[in-house]
Amino acid sequence: MRVAQVTPYFLPHNGGMEMYVYNLSKNLINEGHTVEVITANVPEGRSVEVMDGILVRRLKCLGEPLRNPLVPSIFLLLNELKKFDVIHIHNVYSFTALSFPILKKFCKIPIVLTHHGQLMFGEPMKDLCVRIYEKSARGVVLNSVDTAVALSDSDARQISQQNGGTAADRSPSGHPRNVVTIPNGYDDGKFRPMDTRECKEALGLPPDRKMILNVGRLYGAVKGHEYLIEAMSRIVKKRKDVLCVIVGPGRLYDTLDRQIRSLGLEEYVVLAGGKPHDEIPLWLNACDLFVLPSLSEGNPTVMFEAFGCGKPFVGTRVGGVPEIVTSDDYGLLVDPANPDDLAEKVLTALDREWDREAILACSEQYTWENITREIVGVYDQVLR
Known part of the structure; x- marks a missing residue:
């Protein structure tokens, strides 16, 4: 054909x-x-x-x-x-x-x-x-x-x-x-489980911090980055052993950087900039939790890639996300544009022991x- x-x-x-x-x-x-x-x-x-x-x-x-x-x-x-x-x-x-x-x-x-x-x-x-x-x-x-x-x-x-x-x-x-x-x-040849500690070391990330990851271009408010940063200001009041890394290029970099500084989150939120797609599996495997705070989505590729790496997911109830995250065995859902709900679910997810095999089983059909x-x-x- x-x-x-x-x-x-x-x-x-x-x-x-x-x-x-x-x-x-x-x-x-x-x-x-x-x-x-x-x-x-x-x-x-x-x-x-x-x-x-x-x-x-x-x-x-x-x-x-x-x-x-x-x-x-x-x-x-x-x-x-x-x-x-x-x-x-x-x-x-x-x-x-x-x-x-x-x-x-x-x-x-x-x-x-x-x-x-x-x-x-x-x-x-x-x-x-x-x-x-x-x-x-x-x-x-x-x-x-x-x-x-x-x-x-x-x-x-x-x-x-x-x-x-x-x-x-x-x-x-x-x-x-x-x-x-x-x-x-998602490409299961590239996005597969790897050792978290080794991936953190390869990327120069602190091994003793719980890493929260977001991957998405900083091109508009629709990706909800401002709400993730706002949620981090609440999260760090509860625990200090966290690091939120936002991977992606875009015109909102300076705006988000100012927000991070105004909230005093320089030690807890890092804008890592754009990365080659072949490097994204390293970042996903280095994280402890993947977060997608979007205000609108179709069926985001990176969600499936995170599952393929065996990572738990916290995301907003938008688009097709609730159709995939149908069980809290592999993810938690939050209301969009709600930093309080987002902070609460992230803290819950960080405290929980996740079943990686259940997450991988979910990913296989995709x-x-x-x-x-x-x-x-x-x-x-x-x-x-």
Whole structure:
């Protein structure tokens, strides 16, 4: 099968969607399929290259309003797109997704779209633009694809509510018949248990501190970093043997650094900056607890990666997170934007003896090998 993966961003631009497309593409190739990734040339690099066996075509980007690369040259690829059996688009909130209702009329190729969660910036004007898009153009995109893949039932329900339709258009689950739920996945070859003390030593971290880890770009309030830092001001009043490490680059670095200093948390909260993705398994294995304080999520890759390393999880009840953390055997849930609740659950988690084997057992169903098989099933269905 020949599959085009069309995504606004791809590696080395780093994020959950980029890793999703990378891992899916690699596993499709491992199963004998032919894959080409078509993306924006951001950050600028070679227009065509092979990355870990994946052919990547990068299109000229004219700008990135609301983190949305504008790549009108995709309309010049009509004859190229016709050679594929399936076109798989990523992120409904993108220029590339918006272009495909037009391109499909000429390509006549089955189109699958993965909906990577609700877009939220945590900034009023930007979020208003997103809501306007949702009420206008997003439905056109979703109704033009053969199948939409939602990462969570929460997202599938949201698609259903916004797109309307009759009862005959819906499956027994209540979702539109062209919407299926397939969760995110993780690379179990990279994200696997390692010795915590050895990982702390390799990263130069103090061995006698309980390490709380967060991994996420510092690009907007939506990731909830300010609430994690606020929660740490409460946590250190109860115990001093803690260290919170936030890994990720972004424009909020200075803002968060000022917050840390204003709360006198310099000895307890560290902004580690961006790290290569290949180094993230070390950080996850070095921690005692992984925390995700987001205000909005789809089905975050790093949550599955933490589970793959056998680490307990404290996260907010947003998006697909509660659908995965269904037992307190491997994680605790908190209300978003609530530093008191977050502090309480972190303290509870740090005091508890966790069953690593139960956490690893939970993670096994989310390996990319298993997720890829489900997505190939979707491809087969649209081809039939």
